[in-house]
Amino acid sequence: MRNVLIIIKKELKRFFTDRRMLLALFLPGIVIYLVYSLMGNFIGGAVSTDKNYCYQIGVVESSEDLDFVFERVSLKNEKVEFSDVETAKESFSNGDVDLVIYYQKGHSGSMDSYEIFYNSADVKSTTAYAEFAPILSAISAEITPIFILSATDVATEEDVSMYVMKMVLPMLIMTMLLSGCLAVAPESIAGEKERGTIATLLITPIKRSYIAIGKVIALSITALSSAIVSFFGLVLSIPKLASSAGGMQMSLNFNFSFLDYLGLFIVILFTVMCFTIILSIISTIAKSVKEASSYALPVMILVMIVGLSGMLVGETVNEFLCLIPIYNTVQCISAVFSKNLTALMVALTVISDLVFIVVGVVVMAKLFNSERVMFSK
Amino acid sequence: MQETLIVQNLVKTFELSKKQQKIERTKLKIKVAVDGLSFTAKEGEIYGLLGPNGAGKTTTLRIISTLIKPNSGEVFVLGKSVIKEPEKVRSEIGFLTSELKLEDFFTPNYLYDYFSDLHGVEKSVSEKRKTELFKKFGIDKFAEVKIADLSTGMKQKVSLVVSIVHDPKVVIFDEPTNGLDVLTAKTVTDFLIDLKNQGKTIIISTHIFSLVEKICDRVGIIINGKMIVSDALQTVTGGKSLEDVFFDIYKKEVGEDA
Ligand SMILES: Nc1ncnc2c1ncn2[C@@H]1O[C@H](COP(=O)(O)OP(=O)(O)O)[C@@H](O)[C@H]1O
Ligand SMILES: [Mg+2]
Numbered sequence: 001m002r003n004v005l006i007i008i009k010k011e012l013k014r015f016f017t018d019r020r021m022l023l024a025l026f027l028p029g030i031v032i033y034l035v036y037s038l039m040g041n042f043i044g045g046a047v048s049t050d051k052n053y054c055y056q057i058g059v060v061e062s063s064e065d066l067d068f069v070f071e072r073v074s075l076k077n078e079k080v081e082f083s084d085v086e087t088a089k090e091s092f093s094n095g096d097v098d099l100v101i102y103y104q105k106g107h108s109g110s111m112d113s114y115e116i117f118y119n120s121a122d123v124k125s126t127t128a129y130a131e132f133a134p135i136l137s138a139i140s141a142e143i144t145p146i147f148i149l150s151a152t153d154v155a156t157e158e159d160v161s162m163y164v165m166k167m168v169l170p171m172l173i174m175t176m177l178l179s180g181c182l183a184v185a186p187e188s189i190a191g192e193k194e195r196g197t198i199a200t201l202l203i204t205p206i207k208r209s210y211i212a213i214g215k216v217i218a219l220s221i222t223a224l225s226s227a228i229v230s231f232f233g234l235v236l237s238i239p240k241l242a243s244s245a246g247g248m249q250m251s252l253n254f255n256f257s258f259l260d261y262l263g264l265f266i267v268i269l270f271t272v273m274c275f276t277i278i279l280s281i282i283s284t285i286a287k288s289v290k291e292a293s294s295y296a297l298p299v300m301i302l303v304m305i306v307g308l309s310g311m312l313v314g315e316t317v318n319e320f321l322c323l324i325p326i327y328n329t330v331q332c333i334s335a336v337f338s339k340n341l342t343a344l345m346v347a348l349t350v351i352s353d354l355v356f357i358v359v360g361v362v363v364m365a366k367l368f369n370s371e372r373v374m375f376s377k
Numbered sequence: 378m379q380e381t382l383i384v385q386n387l388v389k390t391f392e393l394s395k396k397q398q399k400i401e402r403t404k405l406k407i408k409v410a411v412d413g414l415s416f417t418a419k420e421g422e423i424y425g426l427l428g429p430n431g432a433g434k435t436t437t438l439r440i441i442s443t444l445i446k447p448n449s450g451e452v453f454v455l456g457k458s459v460i461k462e463p464e465k466v467r468s469e470i471g472f473l474t475s476e477l478k479l480e481d482f483f484t485p486n487y488l489y490d491y492f493s494d495l496h497g498v499e500k501s502v503s504e505k506r507k508t509e510l511f512k513k514f515g516i517d518k519f520a521e522v523k524i525a526d527l528s529t530g531m532k533q534k535v536s537l538v539v540s541i542v543h544d545p546k547v548v549i550f551d552e553p554t555n556g557l558d559v560l561t562a563k564t565v566t567d568f569l570i571d572l573k574n575q576g577k578t579i580i581i582s583t584h585i586f587s588l589v590e591k592i593c594d595r596v597g598i599i600i601n602g603k604m605i606v607s608d609a610l611q612t613v614t615g616g617k618s619l620e621d622v623f624f625d626i627y628k629k630e631v632g633e634d635a
Contacts, residue, residue, distance in 0.1 A: 006494045014482055196478035200539070203442055203477065204495040205468035371445040 003206045007214030008221075015184060015222045024183040025222065028176065029229035036237030054078050055128045058088045058117075060102035068139060075131045092117055099128040101136070170333040171307030172234060174326075177268065178303050180226030181275040185219050186292035189283035193374065202374065209365035212280075216361060220276045227272055260336050263346045267332040270353035274325050275303075277360030284367045287376050306330060322348035325356040381547055381578040382418040382441070387411050387450035389436050389602075410436040411447070412602035418578050418595070420546070423569060425593035426582040427623065433602040434582035435474065438551050441580070442472040454547055468496065471541040474551035478536075481525035485516050485535045488524070489542060496543035503542070510538045514564060530561045537565065547578045554588060566592055586619045598623060600630050 015021050055077040059066060062081055070079060080097050082088035088100045100117035114136055118129035192198040201211060279296060286292035306327055319342065322328040328349040335341040367373045389411040393401060401408065411433040418424040426434045439445045441452050443463040452459040454466045479488055489511075493503040511517040514534040519527060524535065533556070541548060553569065554562040569579055569592055583589060589596050589610070596619075597607035605626055606613055614622050 002497075003495060006491065010491050013487075014480070018482060192480070195480075196476055197480045199444065200477040200479060200492075200536075201495075202444060203467055203470075203472050203540075204492060205464045205497075206495055207464060375445065 004210050004214040004217070007201075007206070007211060008218045011188060011215060011218030012221060014188070015218070021184070021187070025180065025226040026229045028179060029226070029231070029233035031233075032176075032230060033233035033237045036234070052076070053124070055099070055124065055131075056080055056097040057128065057132070058082055058091055058097035058100040060085050060088050060100070063103060065139070066101065066103075069132065069135050072135050072139075073131055075128065077128070089117065092119075098122070098124045099132060101132065168308075169337065170330045171304055173231065173268075173333055174271070174303050174307040174329060175300070176230040176234070177223070177227045177272050178275050178279075178300060180223035180230065181219065181272065181279045182293070182296055182300070183226060184222050185276060185279035186283045186286070186289045186296065188215060188219055189280055190286040190292035191289045193284075193286075193376075194288040198374065202368075208368040209361070212364040212368045213361055216273075216276055216280055216364065219280060220273045223276055224269065224272045227268065231268070260339070260341060263332065263341045263343075264336050266346055267329055267349055270350055270357075271326070271329040273357050274353050274360075277357055277364070281360060281363055281367065284364060285373060319345050319348060323352045325353050328352060379420050380417045381420045381455055382424075382580065383451075383453040384414060384416050384437070384441065385451045385453075387414045387437060387440060387452065388448045389433075389440060389445070390448055409602055411440070413450070414599070414602065414604045415450075416597045416604055416607040418580055420578050421573060421576045422594040423573050423579040423581065423592050425589040425596045426580065426599055427584065427586070427589050427596055427619075428582075428599035429584055429627075432599040434599055435476075435551050436602075437599070438472070438474065438549050438580065438582055439476075442470060442549055443467055444472075468543065469545055470547045470549055471543070471545035472549045472551075473537055473540040473553070475555065476551075477540070479524045479532065479539065482523060484521050484523055485511075485527075485538075486520040488535065488539055492539050493542040498543055506542070506544065510541075513568070514538055529556065530558055533557055533561065534564075537568075545577070547580070548572055550579070550581045552583055553581050554583075554585070586623065590619050598626060600627060603630075605630060 015025070053076070055075055057070075057077050058080045060082045062079070070077070080091070082091065082100075082102075085100075085102055088097070088102065091097050092100045098118075100115075102115050104113045104115050116129065116133060116136070119125040189198075192201075202208065278299060279292075282295045282299065283292040286295055303326065307330055309327070309330055322331050322345045328345075332341055332345055332349055335345060388409070391397075391408045391410055393403070393406055393408050397408075398404065398406075414433070414437060416424070426437065428434050436445070440447050441454065441459065443459045443466050446460065452466075455469050457465045457469065459466050483491070486507075489507050490503070493507070498506070508517075511520055514537070516531075516534055516538060519531060524532060527535070548569075550569070553565050557565060566588070569581070573579055573594075581588075581593070593610055595607070595609050596613055598605045598613070610619075613619070
C-alpha cells in the first residue's frame with residue numbers, strides 16, 4: 001500500500017508540474033467556456049436586435065389590478081383582450097400573443113388566483129414572463145382579495161431545444177471525461193514503455209500489480225480534475241448559450257438538489273475510473289503513444305455513440321440498465337436532467353463500475369507481468 | 378566463499394516477428410537466445426560474461442534480474458528463485474543496462490529519493506548514501522537539473538547510482554563501459570572494484586577482452602547461447618592472452634570461417 005502511494009505521488013507530480021501536460025488537461029475546459037460564452041453572446045446579440053419588439057400580452061377580463069401591473073412594466077407591450085380563456089390560449093399557441101394572464105375566481109373554498117401562461121422554449125414568452133410575473137406577485141400584497149399566482153409553462157418535452165440538450169449533454173460530458181483520460185493515459189503508460197523508463201520501475205521489488213494500481217489511481221485523479229474543469233466550463237457556459245438561443249435555461253433546470261449533485265459526482269467519478277482502466281489497458285498493449293492514441297480512436301467513437309443513446313432514454317428509466325458500465329453513465333446523466341435519478345440507479349452504477357474496474361486492474365496486472373507486452377518492440 | 382548466484386540450465390527462446398526474421402536473416406520462427414546455460418558466482422568477486430554480439434549475454438542478465446522469464450532452468454540469487462520469488466530477488470539485486478532509462482522530466486535528486494522509497498530504504502540511511510554516491514560520481518553538481526538536459530555520460534552515472542540505491546548484495550551490469558568516455562569508464566570500473574572489496578557479487582557482460590582481464594576474477598565465455606567455459610580467469614587463459622584463447626575456442630565452436 002505504501003508503495004502504491006509512492007507511485008501515485010510521483011505520477012501526480014509528473015502531471016501537475018508539467019506545463020505542457022497541464023495545458024493538455026485544462027485547456028479544453030477553458031476553451032469550452034470561452035467559445036460557448038462567445039457563441040452565446042453572439043447569438044444573444046442576434047436574437048435581441050429587435051429592441052422595438054412590442055410584446056403581445058393576452059388578458060382575459062382586464063381589471064384594475066392588472067392595469068396597475070401594466071403601468072409598472074417597462075417592457076414595450078400591447079394588451080390584447082380576450083373574452084374567454086379558450087380563445088386566449090388558442091391565440092397563444094398560434095404565437096399571436098406571447099403571454100396570457102387571466103383571473104380565476106376561486107371555487108368553493110379555494111382562493112382566487114392569477115394564472116399565467118408562458119412557453120419557456122420561446123425567448124419572447126420567457127422575457128415577457130420574467131417581466132410580468134415578479135410585478136404581479138409583488139403587488140399581490142397590496143390588493144384585495146388575496147390571490148395566488150400560478151404560472152403554467154406550456155413548453156413540452158418535444159420542444160426541440162430541450163430535446164437537443166438532453167440528447168447532447170450526456171455525450172458532451174462523456175466525451176469530456178474520456179478526453180481527460182486520453183490526455184494522460186497513453187503518455188503515462190505507452191510513453192514510459194516507448195522511452196524504456198517503465199523497465200526501471202519493473203526491476204524494483206514492487207509487485208507489478210501495485211504499479212498498475214498506482215498508475216490507474218493517479219491517472220484517474222488527473223483525468224477527474226481535468227474532467228471537472230471541463231464540466232464547469234460547460235455548465236457555466238450553457239446558461240449563457242441557452243438563454244440567448246431560446247430560453248432553454250428555464251426548461252433545462254439547473255436547480256439540482258444537493259443529492260442530484262452528489263449522485264452526478266459519484267457517477268462521474270466511477271465513469272472516469274472506467275475510462276482510465278480502458279485507456280490504461282490500451283496503453284499497456286500499445287508499443288508507443290502514437291499507437292495508443294490510434295487504438296483509442298474507436299473507443300472515443302464508441303463512447304460518443306453510447307453518449308448519444310441518451311436520447312433513447314425515455315421518461316421511464318429501467319434502473320437495471322445501470323448494470324452496464326459506461327451506458328449507465330448516460331442513463332444517470334439523463335436521469336439527473338429529467339430529475340428522476342434514484343439512489344438505486346447510482347448504487348447499481350457504482351457496483352457494476354466497481355466490478356468493471358477490479359476486472360480491469362486484474363487484466364492490467366496480468367499485462368504488466370507479461371514480458372511480451374511490456375518489452376514488445 | 379559463498380555462492381550468491383546459481384544459474385542452472387537456462388533456456389530462453391524468442392518468437393521472431395516477420396520484421397525480426399528479416400533483420401536476423403532467418404526463416405526460423407523461433408530464436409534460441411540462451412541454450413542450456415549454467416554458471417555460479419560468489420561473493421567478493423567480479424564475474425564476466427564474455428561473448429560476441431548476439432551471444433545471449435543480455436538475455437541471461439535480464440532473466441537473472443527477473444525482467445523476463447526463462448523457458449526452462451532456474452536462477453537462485455541468495456537462495457531465492459527468480460521464478461518463485463521475483464520480488465525478493467529484485468530487492469537483492471541492482472541491475473543496470475542501457476535498456477533501463479530514467480524519466481526526462483525529473484531531476485537526479487528526485488529520482489534517487491523515489492527509487493530509494495520504492496526499495497523501502499530508511500530516510501536517514503538514504504540521505505547519507507545519496508550524499509556519498511552523488512559526490513563520488515560528481516552528480517552533486519547537477520542534482521537539480523532535469524534528466525532531459527543532461528549529457529549521455531551524466532545520465533549513465535545517474536542510472537548507475539539509481540540502480541544501487543538499496544545497496545544490493547548482487548550487482549549486475551550489462552556492458553558497463555559501453556558508450557562511456559574514458560574518464561567515466563574509469564570511474565565505473567573503479568567503483569566495481571570498490572563494490573567487490575565490500576564483498577558484493579558483481580556480474581558484468583562484455584565483449585571487451587581488456588575489461589575482463591582488468592577487473593574480472595572469473596570469466597564465462599558464451600557463444601550462441603551456450604556456456605563454453607566458466608572458470609577463474611588464470612585457469613581459462615593459462616598464461617596466454619584472453620583474446621587468443623577466445624578465438625581458439627570460437628574457431629573450435631563455430632568453425633574456421635570465423
Ligand atoms: N525480444 C527479443 N525478440 C527476439 N529476439 C531477441 C529478443 N531479445 C534478444 N533476441 C535475440 O537473442 C539473441 C541474443 O541477444 P542478446 O542476449 O541481446 O545478446 P548479447 O547481449 O550477447 O549481444 C540475439 O540474436 C537477439 O537478436
Ligand atoms: Mg547485449
